[in-house]
Structure formats: structure tokens, C-alpha cells
Amino acid sequence: xxxxxxxxxxxxxxxxxxxxxxxxxxxxxxxxxxxxxxxxxxxxxxxxxxxxxxxxxxxxxxxxxxxxxxxxxxxxxxxxxxxxxxxxxxxxxxxxxxxxxxxxxxxxxxxxxxxxxxxxxxxxxxxxxxxxxxxxxxxxxxxxxxxxxxxxxxxxxxxxxxxxxxxxxxxxxxxxxxxxxxxxxxxxxxxxxxxxxxxxxxxxxxxxxxxxxxxxxxxxxxxxxxxxxxxxxxxxxxxxxxxxxxxxxxxxxxxxxxxxxxxxxxxxxxxxxxxxxxxxxxxxxxxxxxxxxxxxxxxxxxxxxxxxxxxxxxxxxxxxxxxxxxxxxxxxxxxxxxxxxxxxxxxxxxxxxxxxxxxxxxxxxxxxxxxxxxxxxxxxxxxxxxxxxxxxxxxxxxxxxxxxxxxxxxxxxxxxxxxxxxxxxxxxxxxxxxxxxxxxxxxxxxxxxxxxxxxxxxxxxxxxxxxxxxxxxxxxxxxxxxxxxxxxxxx
RNA sequence: GCAGCCGUAGCUCAGAUUGGCCUAGAGCGCCUGACUGUGGAUCAGGAGGUCAUGGGUUCGACCCCCAUCGGCUGUACCA
Numbered sequence: 040x041x042x043x044x045x046x047x048x049x050x051x052x053x054x055x056x057x058x059x060x061x062x063x064x065x066x067x068x069x070x071x072x073x074x075x076x077x078x079x080x081x082x083x084x085x086x087x088x089x090x091x092x093x094x095x096x097x098x099x100x101x102x103x104x105x106x107x108x109x110x111x112x113x114x115x116x117x118x119x120x121x122x123x124x125x126x127x128x129x130x131x132x133x134x135x136x137x138x139x140x141x142x143x144x145x146x147x148x149x150x151x152x153x154x155x156x157x158x159x160x161x162x163x164x165x166x167x168x169x170x171x172x173x174x175x176x177x178x179x180x181x182x183x184x185x186x187x188x189x190x191x192x193x194x195x196x197x198x199x200x201x202x203x204x205x206x207x208x209x210x211x212x213x214x215x216x217x218x219x220x221x222x223x224x225x226x227x228x229x230x231x232x233x234x235x236x237x238x239x240x241x242x243x244x245x246x247x248x249x250x251x252x253x254x255x256x257x258x259x260x261x262x263x264x265x266x267x268x269x270x271x272x273x274x275x276x277x278x279x280x281x282x283x284x285x286x287x288x289x290x291x292x293x294x295x296x297x298x299x300x301x302x303x304x305x306x307x308x309x310x311x312x313x314x315x316x317x318x319x320x321x322x323x324x325x326x327x328x329x330x331x332x333x334x335x336x337x338x339x340x341x342x343x344x345x346x347x348x349x350x351x352x353x354x355x356x357x358x359x360x361x362x363x364x365x366x367x368x369x370x371x372x373x374x375x376x377x378x379x380x381x382x383x384x385x386x387x388x389x390x391x392x393x394x395x396x397x398x399x400x401x402x403x404x405x406x407x408x409x410x411x412x413x414x415x416x417x418x419x420x421x422x423x424x425x426x427x428x429x430x431x432x433x434x435x436x437x438x439x440x441x442x443x444x445x446x447x448x449x450x451x452x453x454x455x456x457x458x459x460x461x462x463x464x465x466x467x468x469x470x471x472x473x474x475x476x477x478x479x480x481x482x483x484x485x486x487x488x489x490x491x492x493x494x495x496x497x498x499x500x501x502x503x504x505x506x507x508x509x510x511x512x513x514x515x516x517x518x519x520x521x522x523x524x525x526x527x528x529x530x
Numbered sequence: 531g532c533a534g535c536c537g538u539a540g541c542u543c544a545g546a547u548u549g550g551c552c553u554a555g556a557g558c559g560c561c562u563g564a565c566u567g568u569g570g571a572u573c574a575g576g577a578g579g580u581c582a583u584g585g586g587u588u589c590g591a592c593c594c595c596c597a598u599c600g601g602c603u604g605u606a607c608c609a
Contacts, residue, residue: 092609093609105607121608122607125608125609151587151608153607153608154607156603158607168577191558237606258605264533265532265607266606338609341609421568423567423568454567454568454569455568455569457568458568459569460572462569467560469569471568474567485569494569494571497570498570498571499571500572501565502567503568503571
């Protein structure tokens with residue numbers, strides 16, 4: 040018979056205990072921050088109709104590339120959700136009785152059928168928060184503050200992260216002023232505007248030189264691959280270069296931007312919105328070490344209509360080959376006033392952001408900051424003498440009653456194997472009860488972590504074995520107290 | 531999608547100058563034992579690979595050629 044090979048689809052992973060626990064902690068911690076701002080949780084299904092997700096291509100009766108789609112039993116085209124925002128728009132349109140503003144948060148897995156990379160998977164968790172029904176910049180500002188609070192709740196400090204804010208209206212204004220019509224008659228971006236915006240978005244990765252090449256004729260990368268450029272005139276490129284060179288504190292950026300967009304009503308509106316946000320951040324106590332204005336931020340091209348935000352990790356990371364690596368944006372979003380209009384006709388203003396939990400987790404792992412244990416078990420009761428089986432279980436139930444995570448070793452192996460098992464899972468305490476102890480109504484408790492440390496200094500086997508490091512034999516009546524004390528020493 | 535590099539035990543890798551000495555090795559890990567009821571260390575044994583797959587060149591291929599699949603990196607796209 041042909042054997043089945045155990046294997047995974049690319050971009051899909053098994054998540055083991057250590058990462059699972061870290062992710063669970065992140066979810067709980069961030070949810071609390073969201074709730075502190077008055078957000079309530081909602082859950083929607085993982086599968087939706089493709090047109091509901093806004094990814095239907097009627098011409099060819101197919102879903103857009105990059106999403107996992109399939110046919111339901113009635114032949115309708117359905118797909119795994121690729122974000123949590125489109126389902127939110129559906130909910131808002133479907134349950135009109137829900138009062139606005141609606142502040143909801145949602146945890147969910149999303150799927151993207153694209154090439155995976157560092158911190159990029161085809162299946163990953165997002166934790167979204169959105170405010171629906173409010174056009175005011177107060178909403179967008181709050182979203183940015185929540186991003187900061189969330190990052191800091193995860194012990195990522197100001198200076199280790201940075202929220203970068205821009206406004207799509209400013210980008211459109213700049214394009215307009217540079218003589219590149221941003222939108223065509225049907226409201227979609229012109230080709231030249233698309234290529235230009237994509238080029239701008241790459242500044243952080245390619246630097247100004249690469250972006251200028253992309254704004255002009257095009258660029259050849261190090262593997263020899265050529266990317267077609269926007270084919271702008273030197274004066275247009277010059278105008279964009281001075282836009283992209285704007286730096287400084289929030290007020291300076293706003294002032295410089297104003298000079299560049301002056302005359303474009305769209306651009307002026309965008310700068311005014313930024314100024315409003317700056318005021319909010321300032322009185323709320325969010326300095327530019329946390330939230331800055333960055334004209335190079337573009338974000339996705341399809342639905343953002345106003346402020347856009349991206350959060351980057353500023354701690355440098357080098358991979359094992361010594362190459363500088365960038366995790367990209369870990370917490371991003373923006374205003375999307377047009378999303379619900381697809382369903383209702385009327386425009387419903389909305390803004391929000393989404394944290395990519397798995398990418399952030401991957402980053403934390405790479406930084407060596409993952410501190411969760413390999414297992415949640417606190418005590419392993421070894422089983423030396425099978426005739427004492429009942430005693431082992433009795434002890435286990437007593438410990439569990441006191442809230443201690445306890446496992447009775449149910450396998451067959453000899454004691455060394457059982458202790459190795461505890462070592463493998465990082466279990467802090469092992470309990471030994473053999474004939475000797477049983478006779479004297481005693482029990483032996485081993486502090487495995489302490490023993491692990493001690494063993495590094497011991498060379499001689501006799502010393503190791505006879506010394507029986509980090510273990511005590513006590514009366515069985517004191518078992519619970521001793522275990523509790525030993526566990527407390529850990530934390 | 532496009533381009534470059536790569537593909538040898540569970541993991542990390544070695545396998546020299548133009549193909550023969552490879553009936554393919556090491557370290558780590560794993561299993562058994564020395565150590566009477568104790569993790570580490572040490573020692574002795576052991577399991578585990580059709581050298582990604584298929585074809586070709588050759589007297590002879592892990593090594594050369596072609597194709598396919600898979601991986602990494604860059605690039606494109608990215609809600």
C-alpha cells in the first residue's frame with residue numbers, strides 16, 4: 040500500500056504550545072484594551088459569498104486572484120474571508136437596527152492565497168477594531184491611540200514601535216498638483232496614478248533611488264527582473280521627490296504638506312484632517328515618538344478614503360545569515376467611507392485597524408522575546424510502582440482541586456524516561472512515590488528547573504546521583520503546601 | 531506570475547582537483563544497556579537515507595544535461 044506522506048500546504052503551519060499560549064495571551068491582552076475604549080465583540084462566519092466580500096469578477100464568473108474560493112452545493116461562488124472588514128460591512132448593511140456609532144472588535148482567522156514570506160502566511164489571525172458611522176477625525180485619532188495602547192500592553196514600548204499616519208486625500212492632492220489625474224471618470228484610479236502610488240509605497244524598502252526609477256522608466260532588481268515605471272516627466276518626479284522628502288514633527292509635516300497641496304481642495308482637506316488628528320494626539324498625550332505623520336504611507340489602493348495608518352517595529356532584526364530583515368506593518372488600517380455603500384447605496388463613514396497577530400508573534404519570536412512555556416502542566420506524578428496507581432491518582436486529584444495543573448504519567452517507561460518526559464515539556468515539578476516513601480507516608484518532590492541549573496555545574500555522576508539535587512522528601516500531608524511553595528518560587 | 535540560488539538520515543550539514551576510493555558519513559536528537567528507585571555528564575551498542583522525482587549522457591553519476599516537483603531570496607500583486 041502506498042504510504043501517505045505527512046505534509047503541510049505552503050503558508051500553513053502547525054502552532055505548538057509555546058506560540059499558541061503567546062498568541063492567546065496577546066488576544067486576551069489586546070481585547071481588554073479594545074474593551075476599555077468601549078468596543079464590543081462580534082463574530083462572523085469564515086465563509087462568505089464572493090460578491091459579498093467584494094471580490095467577484097462577473098466577466099469571467101470567478102473570484103479575484105489571491106482568495107480561496109470554491110462552489111457551494113448550489114453552485115454559488117463562495118470564499119474564505121480574506122479580512123474582517125468586508126464581513127463587517129455586510130453586518131452593518133444587514134442589521135440596520137444596530138445603532139451607530141458601532142464600535143466592534145473581531146478576532147478571526149483570515150486566508151490569503153498568495154506567496155508566503157517572513158511573517159507572511161496564507162492563514163493567520165487578525166484582531167480588528169472599527170468604528171462605524173462616524174466621519175469625525177476623533178474616531179480615526181482614537182484608533183491610532185488604541186494601536187499605541189495595544190502595542191504597549193504587549194510590552195512593546197514607545198521607540199520599539201511607531202504608528203505612521205498619512206491621508207489619502209493628501210496623496211490625491213499631490214498627484215493632482217503634479218499633473219497626474221488621480222481618478223478617471225468612473226471614480227477608479229488612473230493607471231498612471233496607480234503605478235505612482237505603488238512606487239511611493241515602496242520607499243521604505245527601495246529607498247529614494249529605486250522609487251525615482253519606478254516613477255521614471257522603470258527599475259531592474261538584483262535578480263535581473265525588470266519592473267515597468269510610471270514614465271513621469273522630470274519635473275513631475277521632482278515634485279514627488281520633494282513631497283516624499285518631507286520629514287519632521289507633526290506640525291512641520293502639516294505645514295510643509297500645506298505648501299505643496301495648496302490649491303487642490305482635496306489635498307487641503309487632507310492636511311486639515313491631519314491637523315485635527317495632531318491636536319487630538321497632543322491633548323491626549325500621544326507624542327510623535329508614538330504617532331508620526333509620514334507622507335510615504337499609501338496602503339491598499341482599493342478602499343481607503345481618508346487617514347491611513349501603519350505600525351512598524353523599529354527594533355532591527357538580523358536573520359541567521361546576518362541580513363537585515365523587515366517584518367513590515369503589523370497593525371494597520373484607515374478610513375473607508377465607501378465600503379458599506381456597496382450594499383446600501385448610502386455612504387456610511389467608517390474607520391478602523393487590524394493587528395496581524397501571527398506576524399507580530401513571528402517578530403517577537405525572532406527577537407527572542409517569546410517567554411511562554413512549552414506546556415501548561417505544572418506537576419508530573421511519576422509512576423514507579425504500578426501497584427500504587429491509586430495513590431498516584433489520589434494525589435493528582437488533590438492537587439487539581441487546588442488549581443494545580445497535574446498529570447499522572449500513564450506510560451510504561453522506567454523512572455528516567457518519565458523524568459525526561461517532564462524535561463521535554465518543561466514541567467517544573469515531578470513527584471516520586473515508591474514503596475519506601477509509601478511505607479513511611481512520605482513523598483519526594485523534585486524541583487526539575489532548579490535541578491537543570493545545578494546539573495550544569497556537576498561533572499561527576501556519583502555526585503549527581505547521590506546528591507539528588509533539588510529534591511526533598513516530606514510527609515504526604517505537606518504535599519500541597521510544598522508544591523505551592525515551589526511553584527511560587529518560579530514566578 | 532517573473533528572476534536567481536538551492537534540494538544528501540528527524541534536525542544541521544560533510545561528501546576534495548575534471549564523474550570511479552560512497553556498499554554514502556558526522557554532530558545533535560532518538561532507542562537499548564552500564565548506574566540496585568533519579569533528569570545532566572561519560573561509555574558501549576542500535577534504529578534511521580531507493581542522495582527530491584522522472585528521464586538522458588557515460589564502461590561507471592549524489593556529482594554532468596533536460597524535465598517535473600519542492601524550498602529559499604528578490605521582484606510583481608497584496609484587500
